[in-house]
Amino acid sequence: MSRHPLNAWTVNISLAAFTLILFIASIYIGRGGELLTDKFALISETDRDIAWLVLTEIRLPRALLGLLVGATLGLTGAGLQGLLRNPLAEPGLIGASGGAALGAVLVFYSGLAAGTAMFVPVGGILGALAALAVLYLLAGRNPSIVTIILAGVAISAFTGALTSLALNLSPSPYAALEIVFWMLGSLTDRSMVQVWFVLPFMGVGWLLVVSTYRALDALALGEDTASTLGFSMRSVTARAIIGTGLAVGAAVSVTGVIGFVGLVVPHLMRPLVGQRPASLLLPSALGGAALVLAADILVRIPVNGPELKIGVVTSLVGAPFFLWLILRTRREAP
Template identity: 85%
Template sequence: MQRQMNAWVVNLSLAVLAALLFLASLYVGRGGELLAHKFALIAETDPDIARLVLMEVRLPRALLGCLVGATLGLSGAALQGLLRNPLAEPGLIGASGGAALGAVLVFYAGLAAGTAMFVPVGGVIGALAALGLLYLLAGRNPAIVTIILAGVAISAFSGALTSLALNLSPSPYAALEIVFWMLGSLTDRSMAQVWFVLPFMGLGWLLTASTWRALDALSLGEDTAATLGFSLRSVTLRAILGTGLAVGAAVSVTGVIGFVGLVVPHLMRPLVGQRPASLLLPSALGGAALVLAADLAVRLPVDGPELKLGVVTALLGAPFFLWLILRTRREAS
């Protein structure tokens, strides 16, 4: 009972934190400037302009911060539970690499100049193609190790093709556009892009969350889970497909935002315990809060170009990853 109360307190606290950061994302501008007063002044002279800026510029950025952060946190927690590996993260299964490749090919073909919607469409197609290839390589009843190896191979091949597209880019401006997109960002996104990726993310969340009981059983071993009536094939299919759909959609619209899916579950474990099921919701809320906070951090510099979100999360996540490796080594020795 006490553990359940603690979980409710943690989840409620994280939800409040994410809500506050969401509001801050709406009303904090470059250099940490508060924009509420400016919105009020604009609304006095032209309410339509104020509403347009808020709904079509500020709101998509804040919503995508929540959606992408929740996706990465939830997917990271689910994969770590499924693979029984604390170093697992959403990019492991190859969907994010496929999404990045699909979006890069849109840039390479010059289709992005027509409409911004071609980029997420290409990214989602790339993610779905990567998932299809994953199951072709892994087979009908794959072992966990086979899935990991197939995912690593797909990620490596996608990265190689992405580098090839950069190498053969028709102009330095196109190459620069591709590189900037791959660094990850929430700026200049629209509500049309939010509505496009939301169904893929929602379906991915449902599939991933449906494995919560099985993930607890798998922590006791595959044989124990099978004895309790859980099909490893079904659980693996739902977790991988759900993660691939949600993460692929996220990458298709924001670019690559790394380390969130790895770091957040580890930050949540001391608060809610080691059970994979109890980690899913806190990781989703914590991921949303972390991405929103990082997106606020990129706005702090007053001068110079705005930092890219993927750069900030990498600067935060890479030292944590190294610390995690060193701690794992100490525990193994």
């Protein structure tokens, strides 16, 4: 909560309503910004089963994944910024995104993706879990925040190098192209099977991150103060890192890499709810969901040519914001 609880409620309710509007719009807006309500009505007159199938197996999974992935990136971004007390922290910092991407890429590289689409998210989840295991092996039993950051950067660099190696050694240019397109991030051609597969991982991750909300407020005063108030830094760090890894790994495994959402959204929400890390979690989740849904609607607007990848759109928005943030941080430094 912020200093003014009523304002916090207003912000959260407004964001929830805005996200709901974008969610419904995502279902009913097609290529070129065309509204699909008339088409759904026409199909329903002919065969209601087909209309229901199109709605539940094509339109709904895309909107649901936009909602879930955006909420995951926004929530974990706010949680990591509070945990690390670093405004430049984002979910990819701990290496889970890179691990998930590598796991999915290996599925493409090995040809398993041709068997069933479910092998891709399975590979992504296993890659994220492997990255978390390596993170804790590198960081030790009682890691400091700095050690976790350094280990995460090392894992991200190494998984990125292995992903590039897989692209370089790809036996077919078509396989390499498929890998590149997947890594750009997209919500198209996903099914409810994939939604149900990643939802438990995301749910557990959300709960672990949210369970640290009181400790995050205490951490704003420093680790010593948080320990004095009775918070175990080892437990808090483990819950935040593992929760972020599970949720973000699940997101990346099914949509590819959608960057900058976890970095940008918490900064957009802070002027609305204040500086307390705990008050930032829910608005960031709602804001992240809204941003990803809006970006996914935006990529459908062009009528001609291939549909833009959502990761490209978020990077085009997030990269300039990131540079501005670095400049502002440098100016504010003593």
